[in-house]
Amino acid sequence: MAQTYFASIQPGLEEALLDEIRRIGGNRPKVLTGGVEFDAARKRLYLAHLQLRTPTRIWLRVDEFRARDAPELYNKTRRYNWERLIGGEHRIRVEAHSKESRLYHTGKIADAVADALTDRFAEDLGDESPPEFTDDTDDDALVVMARIVDDRCQLSLDASGERLHIRGWRTEAGDAPLRESMAAAMLELVDWSPEDGLADPMCGAGTIPVEAAWRALDRPPGLDRAFAFHRWRNFQPERYQKMADELRDDVADELPAPIRGYDADGDVIERARRNAKRAHADDHVDFDTAPLSDLQLPNHIRWIVTNPPYGERLGESGIISELIKTWQNQHGRCQLAFLWPSKARDVVDGHNISRLHRTTSFDYGGISVDLWTTQRAER
Ligand SMILES: C[S@@+](CC[C@H](N)C(=O)[O-])C[C@H]1O[C@@H](n2cnc3c(N)ncnc32)[C@H](O)[C@@H]1O
Incomplete structure (x- = not known):
């Protein structure tokens, strides 16, 4: 019914x-x-x-x-x-x-x-x-x-119980961590395709790379979780378990293209590595300590997806210039997606990149942020 x-x-x-x-x-x-x-x-x-x-x-x-x-x-x-x-x-x-x-x-x-x-x-x-x-x-x-x-x-x-974005692997975080579900939504909204690989040059605790790896491997986020409906009287545990087992059997062994995370902060990269291990993604995602200015992307990565830091002095922030320069250095072989506060839109607009457009805005930690991307998605 x-x-x-x-x-x-x-x-x-x-x-x-x-x-x-x-x-x-x-x-x-x-x-x-x-x-x-x-x-x-x-x-x-x-x-x-x-x-x-x-x-x-x-x-x-x-x-x-x-x-x-x-x-x-x-x-x-x-x-x-x-x-x-x-x-x-x-x-x-x-x-x-x-x-x-x-x-x-x-x-x-x-x-x-x-x-x-x-x-x-x-x-x-x-x-x-x-x-x-x-x-x-x-x-x-x-x-x-x-x-x-x-x-x-x-x-x-x-039906859920504990909120669904809490997958269980992200027990360590850095500054302003993105919810796992928001990282997944970003990837969905910019029509990211796992065949294109991904690099997050300011990955913090690794949320975007790990979520991307789970999607690329077809690893369902709800495996190994207990939900409120498991306690409902009409719950059919055997049927549920069979479905979970079938999905688990379909998890891929390898990524179709590389997924990498980088951050200037070595401590946070250690946390990202431990998080990836808890997510059973440590064999799939590589993390390195590197400032954005030194970033050398492997050739076969065709997406940069990130959420840069933004603090009080938004207008003065040079991080967007650096990010755009890094993207331009890939000579058109990469798409770009990032979050940036709505109230500092002019920082992005000021670069006059015709391919870059806003897809949506949402609340992230109490402030409105825009999702920018170079991908022309058909919706
Ligand atoms: C908002 S946090 C990213 C949070 C991450 N998405 C998560 O879920 O944990 C921004 C990150 O950018 C890093 N960062 C700041 N300036 C950087 C730079 N110039 N190069 C590389 N990383 C930088 C910071 O260390 C911080 O971890």
Whole structure:
């Protein structure tokens, strides 16, 4: 039976997620701000968690209805057959959001939902023990979200648990590390192809090279992870395991083209190497300490993808000039993609490179950044 899911992502990166959802066969994908809604049978929920590289989280849309007051919210929440998914063996946290609605007190919304769930189990199902309700300090709880906008309530159940960008290998970082999922989204949005190889000349903890290697090797990011839906009552562990095993068997042994990471800071390069080892990518990605000005790229690398440092004195930063010079030194055989703060756009515009264009902007560590690339992508 098909269900509706919502995969969330930083606003601005939705198109990357849309491409991925289409590839795993999600039906009727619809881009919304901050995510993509799609229909899928259970198999695709499993595949989505194993294979998608760009989302932060995936929610099951449980129900949607009008809710103008607490009794209406309570009654309509109680009628859903929650026992298919959860029960007395679970701890549940209710998250509530409200916008432009008569029901605006999020504490009361959460209470109405918790009461409805409790009574569903304790009364409607003839004395089944209800889930235990807990607060936001409980990271292991399953999360039910009630989001009310214009008096319409959307009830969702978090299928992911820990946020999906936390793959487990990036336990050491340098300055301003990029989320693993953002690195994956950058590669998706600039239409990077693994056959072209990749160099990140300011790789920090190695996020872009390792994510690129995982994609090039077809290594699913969700292998070896536990997700919230593994605890749902309708979870089919054997079916899931079979899918995971098949995907693991398909992981390639070799990259189709080299992937390299460089950084001026030798300590951070050591961290990148250790991160790559944890990601089982140390046999595939080479890291070297080198300042951008000394960079010598191997001939067969056709992409430079990076996120340079940017601090207080953005306008004075010469790093973009250096990066563009490095790219120009490749004499047109390389594509370039990088992030740069939106408020310092003039630093990039000032170079007057006609091939260089902005594809999107998104929030990165509290500031808006632009994704620039020389690739003319067909979208
Ligand atoms: C924003 S961080 C990159 C973070 C990285 N994407 C990650 O996820 O960990 C920028 C990196 O550029 C490096 N860097 C700064 N100036 C450099 C230069 N001139 N040459 C090479 N690396 C440089 C810094 O050491 C820092 O690690």
